[in-house]
Amino acid sequence: MTKPILDVMNMNKDFQVKSKTALFRKPTSVRVLNDISFELIEGETLSIVGESGCGKTTLGRCIVRGMDASSGNVIYHTEDGQKIEFLKLKGKKSKQYRKDIQMIFQDPYSSLSPRMSVFDIISEPLIANFNLKKSKIEEKVTEIAEKTGLNVSYLRRYPHAFSGGQRQRIAIARALITQPRLIVCDEAVSALDVSIQAQIINLLKDLQEQYQITYIFISHDLSIVQNISDRVAVMHLGRIVELASTDSLFGQPKHPYTEALMSAVPQPDPEMKKDRIILEGEVPNPANPPSGCHFHPRCAYRTDKCVQQVPELREVGYNHFTACHYAEELHLRGVQNDAANTN
Known part of the structure; x- marks a missing residue:
């Protein structure tokens, strides 16, 4: 149990952040x-x-x-x-x-x-x-x-x-x-x-x-x-975007941000070919976060829905939670998947 x-x-x-240019401006949150x-x-x-x-x-x-x-x-x-x-x-x-x-x-x-x-x-x-x-x-x-x-x-x-x-x-x-x-x-x-x-x-x-x-x-x-x-929580810009067991997260990630992180995991076999996912654009500013899904400016799978609506953290598999509108539709690559593709 x-x-x-x-x-x-x-x-x-x-956090309260004071302006460096305007001396008497109120701090921004x-x-x-x-x-x-x-x-x-x-x-x-x-x-x-x-x-x-x-x-x-x-x-x-x-x-x-x-x-x-x-x-x-x-x-x-x-x-x-x-x-x-x-x-x-x-x-x-x-x-x-x-x-x-x-x-x-x-x-x-x-x-x-x-x-x-x-x-x-x-x-x-x-x-x-x-x-x-x-x-x-x-x-x-x-x-x-x-x-x-x-x-x-x-x-x-x-x-x-x-x-x-x-x-x-x-x-x-x-x-x-x-x-x-x-x-x-x-x-x-x-x-x-x-x-x-x-x-x-x-x-x-x-x-x-x-x-x-x-x-x-x-x-x-x-x-x-x-x-x-035993389990891993993936954070992006102050939010948990995915939470799952280690095997589930590394084997079958359900969020595009997690997939990008997985692509950066080094492999012990030097002959193993690995396609690194390079995220485009700048890291979002926490003081002025993007609308909708905060990851959408750098996401290759984004749609208008991603820009407009904030995804909720929801269960998409057994004890596997993610904050992505299209988690059930996307087939994302994990570390184990990459290893299997080389055989």
């Missing part, structure tokens, strides 16, 4: 998250993909309350079956549940304080959330350091003494120390070398299996996403 751990409901996020809704299943890895500026990181930070959403809600399902309005928690209630949802940031060079030792960095969430004796804190930090592949004898050193991969292990240990049920990984391996990326991905998988953690994995690298994910 699968049960939800988180429900994101109609989340919106607006730019919507970077537009009515985002999805259900997260306990124990799964849901990846969120899309090009830079689509709102992936903003969504992750709004979920963990790293920034405030303009509207919407996040329903957190506790282990004992309660439903908590996570974004509205205050005081002791906030402290009680916020430790259950942690975040790993993109850049391990800037997410760790250079003035704190590794021991202090990892132990800080414990000290903030639990009333533990010093000996118990040392025991827990040592245990989690070993689980994440850190040398325990180096815990009194400072972050500058570690490589990028080791720093990301420190960040993972810090996120894991409170035994969270959900971790949001924001481009957690994009700043690392390819060989180190594989090590960190394998570490995240092992930790998920051992501690029954749920991941929201934010990334632009579809090869990694295909390897680690």
